[in-house]
Amino acid sequence: MTADGSRGTEAPPELVQLLTPEGERIEHPDYPLDLSPEEVRALYRDLVLVRRVDMEAVALQRQGELGLWASLLGQEAAQIGSGRAMADTDMAFPTYREHGVAWCRGVDPVNLLGLFRGVNHGGWDPAEHNFHLYTIVIGSQTLHAVGYAMGIQRDGAEAATLVYFGDGATSQGDVNESFIWASVFNAPVVFFCQNNQWAISEPLEKQTRIPLYRRASGFGFPGVRVDGNDVFACLAVTRKALADARSGGGPVLIEAFTYRMGAHTTSDDPTRYRVAAELEAWKLKDPIERVRAYLFKNQLADQEFFDAIDAEADELGRDVRKRCLALPDPEPMAIFEHVYAERHPLIDAERAEFAAYLEGFEG
């Protein structure tokens, strides 16, 4: 317990929310948001489609087509809201779970599946999408994001970086160092922590005793906690933070208060450490249902619209599955590719040796 009695796990009153779980629109003085009906419908479509990709990936893993999958279930609003807040010139640095952000950045979902299938370690061009490679070592990417932001600063460019990490990651030295760098250099970086309450089996109180967004003040920049299941709030808060960062305001920490509905990854067994009631309570805050309710209530969409999105999602699921299954195993010699940018005699020698060895099996 901290002096003011707050604990890291409780959602405090300062949670920014613009759309209630029941689909009621509410206003927040600091985060005005004016969305056209088309824009709301587009957000809804994003949410549904990325959930569908995620579901398909889980199924593919179960069928042995992927080695592993880290599901985003429950975190769609945090990812779509923040992802759609980015300008084209902004750069995103993800962990391994940001499938929704990848979607917003135009990365083909099949590329994400390829990584988890084990055919490559990434496979998209980060510069083409302004979406960096997935980072599996917890917290490493936060420092890269700050360095990139320092580059933006030096170039006098009108851009910012948006870096993703989990609640567990906030314990890492790298993440704390990235806070220091960002603050000291006033770097245009927005830290986006998806607090999904769990780091594999460890609940939030194993990482912190104060709400995570409050950490920022100790490093000298603002922190804000947003309802991570509210796509409007995530969009508005991230948009403002990025705008501030772009215009020289320095870093911001956003804590998206959300929940990991599924297992940590498909290798994990959450029944060993978490109770079903918790999951049930969070189901009521589903990020998709509340936008759907909002659209319905305000007659911004009819059944035909929802059916069309569902049909599109099914089609996307089928397409992703088909193309995932068609991903060929790489050629053995691919092991030697791209290790160095310039010719390297040791790799050349080993490549030749290995080719000769493989030839020995032929004929």
Add this chain to the structure above:
Amino acid sequence: MTTLTMAKALNEGMRKAMEEDPKVLIMGEDVGKLGGVFRVTDGLQKDFGEQRVIDTPLAESGIIGTAIGLALRGYRPVCEIQFDGFVFPAADQIITQLAKMPLRSLGKLKLPVVVRIPCGGGIGAVEHHSESPETYFTHTAGLRVMTCSNPADAYTMLRQAIRCDDPVIFFEPKRRYWDKAEVDVESADWPPFDQARVVRPGTDVTLLAYGPMVKTCLEAAKAAEEDGRSLEVVDLRSLNPLDVPRIVESVRRTGRCVVVHEAPVFTGFGAEIAARVTEECFYHLESPVLRVGGPSTPYPPSRLEDHYLPDLDRVLHAVDRAFAF
């Protein structure tokens, strides 16, 4: 005798050590309720409580750094690093502090810290989950580095590592976690944990291996027998200290030597062995010491790992080359 998987044998080793010595602590990410991602610490928190089986924050430098402090206070922490590729955030504490503090205190400080690291590939994992970082640690003076290859050794070696007053880096070949064998958990008559062992006698070639590759070499030796070749397989068990006399004895007898490991060959652990063997067995050698290991590339995506990892054919190919000289 009980039949145990390697994971269970390690679990039993920690359990017995904790029963025996209240100063033994287990710490790491997810080691408590979950029992570790490989379930190696399964049930220990339930039986020994959260004070002795500690789910730590997600910070490897923190795990080793605080283990050092606990050891300075008389505890014997057994730390789990979740996967090989995640030991690097802790490398600073291991290399600059854990390894050197006893010396700096002129022997007044002891750091009985065990760092358990699931290592190696072959389980179809994503990046950073299949590496063999042993050489970084064998190169660091002040650390003992060992690796088990079977359930019985897993049990006895871990018991001794926990009792040892030096820091021990303990590599556990993760693809052998589910291998089963007889383990005597009652006897305390343990083969010293820093000695190599001939696990299959032979006369024509010595195969030197450790951790996951011991099983592969045994398979290769069996296959070679059908071709009339007698391969001796030596399980090094301890990499630092290295049991040089036992290696030398074997190679002088067979006249040929092949070192097998998963890590890249270039400046890998095999290079040290090749140099030693060349110095000590020069006049007994029929062929140069050959090495089998990974190429000098990062561990590949899992669909390529079968090409990357030494298998029976790669070992036999090296044996052929040894005979061809």
